[in-house]
Amino acid sequence: MTPNQLFQKAHASYVQGDFPTAIKVCKKILRTNQTYLNAISLLGTIYAETGELPEAKKYLEKADRLNPASAYIKGNLGNVCKMQNDFHSARTYYLQALELDNNVLGVNINLGNILAHVDKDAEAASRCYRKAAEIKPDDFDLIYSFGRSLDILNTAAAIDYYKQALNINPSQIDVYSDLALALLRTKRSDEAATYLRLGLDKSPNNAQLRFCLCVAEGRTPDEDINTEYINSSVQKLFDIYAKDFDNSLVDKLQYSAPVEIPQFLKETVPDIHFKSCVDLGCGTGLIGEEVRSFCDEITGIDISSEMLSIARAKKCYEDLQHGEIIEVLNNSSRRYDLFVAAEVINYIGALEKLFCAVSAKANPNALFVITTERCEGDGYVFQKESFRYAHNREYVEKVAAMNGSTILHVKQIKLRMENNTWVAGELFLIKVN
């Protein structure tokens, strides 16, 4: 067989997924013709697909030396470097590929992803995505993924991709809320409300859409809508956020509760020691780790299973329970001496049911420690910018009193950073019942 016939055989085997035969035949070609470009390039492609990256790179570099004008080979070299997490080389090969041919879809997508996720350069990423969207304008998954990549960078450019995605497939409910959230961030509440209503026409019970529509229309979500929202969207939010949570909250945002709470308890509680503690909305266990030394046993409750799995790995809780705090407390037969709710009440809003559940599960002389985001005015307010609630001190006092509980101490704290300013918080020590 001639080298060309052999290559056809190798290529056919590759297409059928028979990689061993394709490799064998390519290598046979190279024994007699060391510079047979297609065989070299195909070997590089196959090794890349099978994850043998150094081999893939070796063959693709050789192919690139033989034909430096191939955007396809440079693109593949970029892909191998990207798989090796060598983003600098990947970026260089992709840029060279685009100089040769600006219309290679995969190169535009992959370069766009590096620019968005590694370089965090929304404008440059958007240029690549725009080109890719021109090449393949009807691919919902692709266009939606561009929106999401740009949305993470908080750029309004995401909006156009979400709109394009909805034009392709208007039945994809998640896009309505992503689009509305992006519009809300750019203060286009009316437009956000329009898309939310369109989404609700298709999915009237969608918790995220119902919650966001309240925000877009300037209404405080009622308790039912808020609970639905916690059960769906807050859970999802923290599932996604879990891996970065400790690093992001403590290191970047200087979250102070893990230091403030134990210090506050030590300052205010004589002979500090608790037989049983429950950490409400325990998250990844930042608080559990700090109060462990003066509690015989700790239970953690959280709605996010991903947050709980990080808490579990820290091995500082005797028991971890998955679910909504009030529901879990109400369905439990256990009682506790110390209740802690750090950075959780700001997702709950109305506190009556929470205080009632705590009070029902408290041992005599139990204490309840909470952090709130502080606000002036009446009761509690929903903060449109952050999607969290802030609570007024009198409201906390009033709800505590309704359950026969007493505020023992209040301390003003700097809770954490947000948009380069401190979030003003309050720390309450409450005697339950």
Ligand SMILES: C[S@@+](CC[C@H](N)C(=O)[O-])C[C@H]1O[C@@H](n2cnc3c(N)ncnc32)[C@H](O)[C@@H]1O
């Ligand atoms: C900002 S994190 C704080 C975590 C932890 N308390 C800390 O201080 O590190 C909020 C946590 O509360 C959980 N959460 C919010 N509302 C909840 C609810 N109603 N029931 C259960 N978990 C909730 C979230 O899943 C998340 O893990």
